[in-house]
Amino acid sequence: MLLHVDLQSETPIYTQLAHQIIEGIARKQLLPGEPLPSVRSMAADLGINLHTVNKAYNLLKQNGFVQINRKQGVVIHLDAFPAADEQYLLRLQKQMRPLIAEAICRGLTNEQFKKMGEQVFAQFKDAEADGI
Amino acid sequence: MLLHVDLQSETPIYTQLAHQIIEGIARKQLLPGEPLPSVRSMAADLGINLHTVNKAYNLLKQNGFVQINRKQGVVIHLDAFPAADEQYLLRLQKQMRPLIAEAICRGLTNEQFKKMGEQVFAQFKDAEADGI
Amino acid sequence: MLLHVDLQSETPIYTQLAHQIIEGIARKQLLPGEPLPSVRSMAADLGINLHTVNKAYNLLKQNGFVQINRKQGVVIHLDAFPAADEQYLLRLQKQMRPLIAEAICRGLTNEQFKKMGEQVFAQFKDAEADGI
Amino acid sequence: MLLHVDLQSETPIYTQLAHQIIEGIARKQLLPGEPLPSVRSMAADLGINLHTVNKAYNLLKQNGFVQINRKQGVVIHLDAFPAADEQYLLRLQKQMRPLIAEAICRGLTNEQFKKMGEQVFAQFKDAEADGI
DNA sequence: GTGGTCTAGACCACG
DNA sequence: GTGGTCTAGACCACT
Numbered sequence: 147m148l149l150h151v152d153l154q155s156e157t158p159i160y161t162q163l164a165h166q167i168i169e170g171i172a173r174k175q176l177l178p179g180e181p182l183p184s185v186r187s188m189a190a191d192l193g194i195n196l197h198t199v200n201k202a203y204n205l206l207k208q209n210g211f212v213q214i215n216r217k218q219g220v221v222i223h224l225d226a227f228p229a230a231d232e233q234y235l236l237r238l239q240k241q242m243r244p245l246i247a248e249a250i251c252r253g254l255t256n257e258q259f260k261k262m263g264e265q266v267f268a269q270f271k272d273a274e275a276d277g278i
Numbered sequence: 279m280l281l282h283v284d285l286q287s288e289t290p291i292y293t294q295l296a297h298q299i300i301e302g303i304a305r306k307q308l309l310p311g312e313p314l315p316s317v318r319s320m321a322a323d324l325g326i327n328l329h330t331v332n333k334a335y336n337l338l339k340q341n342g343f344v345q346i347n348r349k350q351g352v353v354i355h356l357d358a359f360p361a362a363d364e365q366y367l368l369r370l371q372k373q374m375r376p377l378i379a380e381a382i383c384r385g386l387t388n389e390q391f392k393k394m395g396e397q398v399f400a401q402f403k404d405a406e407a408d409g410i
Numbered sequence: 411m412l413l414h415v416d417l418q419s420e421t422p423i424y425t426q427l428a429h430q431i432i433e434g435i436a437r438k439q440l441l442p443g444e445p446l447p448s449v450r451s452m453a454a455d456l457g458i459n460l461h462t463v464n465k466a467y468n469l470l471k472q473n474g475f476v477q478i479n480r481k482q483g484v485v486i487h488l489d490a491f492p493a494a495d496e497q498y499l500l501r502l503q504k505q506m507r508p509l510i511a512e513a514i515c516r517g518l519t520n521e522q523f524k525k526m527g528e529q530v531f532a533q534f535k536d537a538e539a540d541g542i
Numbered sequence: 543m544l545l546h547v548d549l550q551s552e553t554p555i556y557t558q559l560a561h562q563i564i565e566g567i568a569r570k571q572l573l574p575g576e577p578l579p580s581v582r583s584m585a586a587d588l589g590i591n592l593h594t595v596n597k598a599y600n601l602l603k604q605n606g607f608v609q610i611n612r613k614q615g616v617v618i619h620l621d622a623f624p625a626a627d628e629q630y631l632l633r634l635q636k637q638m639r640p641l642i643a644e645a646i647c648r649g650l651t652n653e654q655f656k657k658m659g660e661q662v663f664a665q666f667k668d669a670e671a672d673g674i
Numbered sequence: 675g676t677g678g679t680c681t682a683g684a685c686c687a688c689g
Numbered sequence: 690g691t692g693g694t695c696t697a698g699a700c701c702a703c704t
Contacts, residue, residue, distance in 0.1 A: 250304040436646040514568040
């Protein structure tokens, strides 16, 4: 799986990395147990700082997406990913509110918004089906 | 309209303010032409610095949600809000991707996600209907 | 001659007024000796403050475009307008520099820029010919 | 490249800075990818506050002249500068109108005005050729 | 070390 | 009284 970073972006690089790895998991490009590149090699590949990669990995570990083994290094979490518990749903709702508020201001209907969501969903499912 | 800020939050205060004002517009609590409190009074009300409020107002001005008049202060934009153009839709899609990726990882289905979106949408529409 | 003010504009209202009056002179809509509306009536017409109109008139007087008589009120200057002396040319050059710098950055050629200037010039001359 | 600020000028310091940097780009003293001094060092050099420099940089970023990287600091925009689109040409025309109006009032002909523009253009091109 | 954010306090232009 | 500008000084996130 290829990762890329946008140095101009406002989102911190380590967040970008974490996002992309989560996306990789979502589209089943990264399967449970699969190892991620070492901090060192990924940092070299992307031309970024070791600490940055490390921070991304720790963030993913904290959120239960990866496990960090002494031997194997970082691997995608083997057991179930964190469930969609109440706390998560609340957080998700909180994250969606500003997006939806702006969408409403710009005249988007609920239908249009749902369709947009479906498109994004489809992007992940398509990739999964294709086994890319 | 009551605003509140979470000083502990990771999202900058000025972003929180901008979000809440956009939400107020979305739920029609803030109508076109309606004046917003002066930077000083809002800063005093919220116990924050006037520059922080100023930054939020300028952000909203930049994005076309408010107008800043020479003497009248800041008012909700009179003309149409920025349209849902191609550029915006792309941005929205980009913003939704990490949310949806995580949702998929946590086992949420498209249906569940759509329902969540509908709920948030309903929150705005309800408020609008109630005229709160 | 109809004046209008843009309250949203960054340029102060009094500057907008002065500019429009100078433009009126340039396109010969306002002829030497012609009286301008009283401060009071113009302020009422435009829905702005007396002081603002006053400031615009004083600015014009300072720059030699109008005369302020006790009896007649404000009239377009009877004698020759201020000449294009060295000082003015230097100021003009200073004002043009940032405009031209940005134009160059955006890829405009000297020819395109000159053409743009000619167009604006023509706007004034056309109006003059039409005697609008 | 040497910058200087006129603390007495009516134009805000941050605008002066932005103008000078755009001029530097126009005369090819500042090339794409070239880094600008950090806000702190430039502020120290000019004897002004770092926030003022920051504002200038952000203004330039907004207008697409520079990019702000996470660690690298501020650099001249790598890709093409903003194009001379319709919107820009309208703005330019608006900016030129008061200048030309006054020029006409002062008796400048179209030819003289064009010549003035050419001189300013030449200043930039000369510098470019000299590689100053 | 970089820019981003926030605070505090000041003066000014505008209306 | 409004926002705009500038200063000064602080802490923080990111790299």
